[in-house]
Structure formats: C-alpha cells, structure tokens
Amino acid sequence: MRYGAKKIEQKWQKIWESKKLYEIDLNSKKPKFYCLVMFPYPSGDKLHIGHWYNFAPVDSYARFMRMQGFNVFEPMGYDAFGLPAENYAIKTGVAPKESTEKNISYMRQQLGRIGTMYDWSKEVNTSHPDYYKWTQWVFLELFKKGLAYRKEAPVNWCGSCQTVLANEQVKEGLCERCDTTVIQKDLTQWFFKITDYAEDLLNHRGLEWPEKTLAMQVHWIGRKEGINIDYEIEGADKKISVFTTRPDTNFGATFIVVAPDSLFVTENLDVFPKKKEVKAYVDETAKKTELERMSEGRKKTGVFTGWYAVNNLNGRKMPIYVGDFVLATVGTGNVVGVPGHDLRDFEFAKAMGLDVIRVVIGPDGDKSEITRPEQVQEEEGVMVNSDFLDGMNIHKATVKIMDHLEEKGWGKRVVIYRLRDWLLSRQRYWGAPIPIVRCKKCGDVPVPEKDLPVLLPEKDVDYKPKGKAPLASVDSFVKTKCPKCGGSAEREVDTMDTFVDSSWYFLRYLDSHDEARPFDPAINKKWMPVDMYVGGPEHACMHLLYARFIHKALMNDRKAEPFKRLVHQGLITKDGAKMSKSKGNVVSPDEFVEKYGSDVFRMYMMFMGPFTEGGDWNDRGITGIARFADRAWNLVAGKHAAKDTEELTRRLHGTIKKVTEDIQAFHFNTALAAMMELVNLAYKDGMSLSAKKLFVQILAPFAPHLAEESWEYLYVIASGAKQSIPSIFDAGWPKFDAKYLKADTFELVIQVNGKVRARAKADIGISKEDAVKLALQQASVQVHTKDKKRLKEIFVPDKLVNIVVN
C-alpha cells in the first residue's frame, strides 16, 4: 500500500488555512515561544535545498513546542532589498520591484508546500514602503542618539558593484558578492557607531549560542588593553603617539614606524626633513591594492622621515620611518619598534640596518638575537637591560612601567578594538533611501517622522551604476525643501545597506502592521527575546552582530539581547561542493516533493545526518524514508492488536522518551531512527489503538500531514463518528511512563581481559558473585581462563562483568 501523499498534503494544508490554525494570538496567556529562521532573499532561483534544510526541521521543532503546550509564533518574510534584483534590472530592464514581487509570490507558494506553521498574517517584505518606512525610522532613532554620523574616510570600494562595502563584506581583499578586488577610496559616507557598543557586544552572558560563534564575535570585536606612549620629536616641537600592548619591552625600543596613510604622515608630509623620499613612498603604496600588498608577503619596506623621537626612559634617539606593514586603522597608526621581541619589528630592523636589543630572557634562558623568532608573542620571561624593571617577570613589569609612564605624563592606558564603525551607505538603487535632506544653510537635516517614508522613485530611474547612486539622476527625487528652513535642498541619494533592514525585522513580525508604529512596545516586551533562532553560520560577524547592536540601541538597553538561543544549520553540498548555478550542481527540491511529498522530503532532510553538520546530497537515500512513511501508514491503518506485548509497550515508551529528548537537542536523525525501529518491531503483528495514537503523536512534528490524516483515521475508527476533531497539534505531547521502561532481565556482557567472550540473560539486580558465577559457566569463558590465574573481577551492575586473568 502506498499512502497518497499529494492528496492528503493538499487536504490538510487547506484545512489548516481555513481554520487559521497557525494564526497566533500574541496576547494569549499561554507561555510564549518565539521560533525564528533567518528570512530568505527572494531570488529568481526560488527555494533551494538549503532553504528546506533550514526551514523544515525548524518547523518540526516549532510543532513539537506547540504540542508541548507553548503558544508558538513562527513567522516568515522576505529580505527583499539587495543587489541581485538590481543587477537583473540592469540586464533586462525589469524593475526590481516587479521581479522581486514575482519571486515572492512564487516562493510563498513553495513555502506553502512545505506545510509549515508560519503565521502568514504577520508576513514582512523589507522592500515594501510599509516596512522600509520603519527602517528609515530606525535610522532616525540612531541619528537622534548620535549613533549615525557622516564623515569622509577611506572606505572599501567595489568597482564592479560600483558601491562601497562594510568591512564585514570584504573577504580576503575581495568583494564578498562578486569577487572583485576591493580598493580603498576616500569618500564621505554614513556610519553607525557600533564601536560605541563594543563592550556590550563582548558581553554575551546568558546567550545560548554555539561557542564558536561567540568566539568569532569576540575575535571580530578584538578588544586589546595597552597604552598610548607619547614621544617628543627632536627639533620639531611635536609629539608622536604610539599604541603598544607590550610597554614592558620599551627599554628595547630602537625605532618608530608610521603607516603611509596615517594621520601623522598626512599632517607632516610637507615638513619631514626627507619629505621627497616620504612622498614617493606614500604615492607608491597608495597605488597598490590590498591584494598586491598581501601578495608581497612579509617583505618589509620603508623610508626614513629624517626625524627622531626621544625615548624618555633612556634618552635613546629613535629614527621615525614610514612603512607599509603598519596599518593606519590599528591603534594610533604608529608603532614603536622593539626588534628583540617582535618578529615584524625584527624583520624591519634587519631590512633597514637598525639596532636590536634583548630586554627579556625567556624561561628557557635563550639569549639569541631575538626571542624565539618563530613566535611573535612571548608569555613568560624576566626583564634585563631595563633599569628599574630588571629581574621582574614581564607581567609585573608591564603594570610597573604603565604606572610609571602615566605618573610622568608620558603615556595613558587605553583599550582599543578591532571592530570599526558600520559603513551603511550604498550607492545603489534597490534599498531604503537614507532619510536625510542636505541643506546649504542647515547642513544634514533628518526627514521628520511624519514625512516618512521617503519613497523610492519608480520612474525615470537609470539603474546602471556610474559611481554615483542611481537616485542622483532622478531630479524629482533629489530636489526638495529643507524641513528646517524651507529653502531649496537636496535629498541624500545613497540607500542603506540591506543589513539594516534585517537587523530589526524580528520586532516587526510582532506587530499588527496596520498601526502607525514600527512595533508594539507591550507585545514586544512580552515576546522578546526570540527563543530559538536558526540560520547559517556565515552571519556570525555580520547580521548577528548588527542585529544585537541595533536592538540594544532601539531598546535603550545595552544589556538587551534579541536572540536567546541560536543554532546554525549545516551546509548541504553536492558531490562535496557548495551548490551554485555557475557550477551547475544545484539540486531542486521541487521534483522530489512532487514525487514523494513534503512529509517524506522533510523527513529525509532530517534523517541525512546531524542538523548542525549538513551533508552531501544524494538522491538514493530518500527511498528509505519513503518506505518508512508507507510502513508507518500501513501500521496505523492496519489491524489493531487487542493487546500489546510487554516488549512493544516498553519500546513504545522508550521511543517517546528518546524522541522527546532528541528533538530538544536538535538530533532529528536519531529520533527518526528510533521511530523506524518501533515500526519495524510492530509491523508484523500490529499495535493497539491506544499505542497507535501515541506513535502518531510523536511522528506528528516530523510528518505533519501524514500524522493529521492518521489522527483523523484513528479517531473515526475509535469513536465511529466522523465529526470535527481537534488538530493533532492541539492534542498535547505524550508523556512516557517510567514504569513501562523497566525490564526484568537484561543481557549481561561477559568479558575476559576486556574482550567480549559471551553474553547471557540475567535478572536485573543480579549480584556480583552471581554474575561472576554465570560468567564462569560459559564455555568460551572457560577456554580463555583455563590454566590462568584469576586476578580480579570488574562488575558494572546490570551491564557487564569482566574477568581479569594473566
């Protein structure tokens, strides 16, 4: 018998929809559970295997939580702004709005076929004015709080996308989206002051997130404690400030190097004694891309400025160099060279012929020219050649010298971060316009809230990028009045990074969308944080960091966190490679769903392996799940046993226990395996009606349509009356009964010297003596203990006995 997947799936999807089973009352008194997946981008490629792999198991989890008695809210929406739709428009002339809406309506259909509990009444689309109006409001909120500012800065520029990029969107010097080499450009751009929240973002207490993700964020933020030391410059009434985490080694400093694009160089370019050489070097490095610089490896280059800085500690004159291994964005952009204790400084000193002094002797007593040159960081050591620090260990010396420098006024303790402010301007069309008006008299003026949204113009737009935002070419958009003075003014023509849209959508889901507000404060308070958030690990230092920041800022609470528990799904590959159109290895879920039905397909996604590890797609394995679904249906629809055997009852309750625990831990594969074993056990002789009901209930999160059909079927048989019965998803979750789990006997494992030699049936609670006696009766044990001395016996109650002989 083959159950009619297609028919029953359509039937139940219709019933769920007409009964509004999944439209949630956000004001209900039941305990809430906010279950969220990262919303998809509505691309022309439609729903792929990766979406199914993410959405289907999470929906199973949500259904499980609902059956556990929670008021589960599971929304869905579309991260609809972004480059692909715009690039498609450039190629074909189809307006982004049009293609996006077409893709959304197709995807909505596909999503429907999964058979999820999405509450469609709360759907969001970030490209809709009803949504981006409030994205603009978010921008204004941050602007009001002084967290949004505009400044000229060297920024990442992708020549192919013709737009700037955030640091997080540059991977190995290439544009994350199109792999074009990113170059540095000086541009005036909008930034969010995420660095203001660096400490709060580092604090992740209470977050149930993967350790790896937390570690990545901590590393990305990159907090470092150190000191800024000021040195006088000889003969130039100036100072130079350097940042260091190793002031203990400062008696070993022999030179200073500054970044070619540092403030110090820009300010002094015309006054350096060797300005000609410096200018030539600066020009040369400016021409190189980051990629070219990286390809040169560790080779050190530099040029002497002609100035000397004086080290107050010992009066040493340290030549100041310009060198491109120093980065302008780190610390002060200037580095003090201690070649005896830093590999890069050592290489620079060797290249330039500068002195090397050892000031720390490591635990191994090594006195070579540089300390353990293969290692940049030393962890222990004792000070030498360092005046009043001599004999101290490096940690004590670090504190002592910092105190000393601060007392003398030569330095100041500081904390620096690797994290930089979030560059959010994009010179592209398909995004939310930045709600700012530029007035010659009043400067940058925020658009008043009542005038939101600043609508994206749909007519006369030239999407083709020319290094300027496409909106700049739309006169009717650009020309406006200043909200402050009423004079003629121009609109900001850049749009916002789409990560701004996605950094607050979880709040928007919670509102009834027809109100004039971004979110409902009361509902928000009740429903946040998201209890379970699932999405790809690639968002660790982008979306997940941005969303935390924006949420903290909007809530006026630096401790507020948007996502309590986070799980990353694994990646589904094809023949070991990431699926992509260009490789031509994309597997479409549609044909499999058509052939086997959603229940089978989603169960296969869950059976493939551990959810967090993903796996390689293979067409063949799905037949096993299809068989399981058939057998499960046959078992349910087959004869009812009058009474279940003791073993079946025990295994049924064991399965309930295991499935419950496995779903909680996201171990869907082993939960399914346990249910398969149960079906195999019961298949021949059938099960009692009450056992069937329990089985169908635990199957329900995995195969929701099949379970509803089975539930209805069992109900009709049992009551004899066909009337409206409540959905299985409102029938609660079965509890296992511990009394059934206990057996009277067990199989005792018998080992000799740790090797299994026999197994024997024994009573639960058997004593050590009896177990040993039983073991010695076994023929195979006698063979291996004959003529040997028995040393001892190890006994693990109700499990194993091990006879040790020599």
Added chain:
RNA sequence: GCCGACGUGGCGGAACUGGCAUACGCUGCGGACUUAAAAUCCGCUGCCCCUAAAGGCUUGUGGGUUCAAAUCCCACCGUCGGCACCA
C-alpha cells in the same frame, strides 16, 4: 602563522558520563510473491582465515593511561570553517 571544529563499513551515519563498535537507512546478495518485471514482504551484508564452528583484526597514524578507549592524555597526518603584517 593563530583560533575553532572534525576524521568510524562500499555510502549517509549511530554509540549516554570510559563499559556489547558499526544502531537506523542506502547500496549489494539470497529467498517469497509474480507468466514476467516493478512494488512489497522475509533474511544476510565491517575486514581476514574458513565448508562451518572457533579464532584473529578494525573507529586517520604512532605512542600513553586503564580491568576496559571511537570516547581521556601526548605527538603527528589530513579535511573544513574563521581570522591574518592587529603593534
């Protein structure tokens, strides 16, 4: 280079807190049903030796701890992810 994860049959994978390695599924083989095929049902399926029994070997490699190691410790090899001249 640094940080993190991982390595188990022909394949996907299972194994709680150190206690039966290979559950469950795929593939393959054999059988039943069938005029036949598909589907379905039943059985076998880590490797070596072997008619079989018994035995020996096996969780990337090498060592260690333990009565007992896929699991703990040390070293090495390999795969993947992140960061990378970060002062």
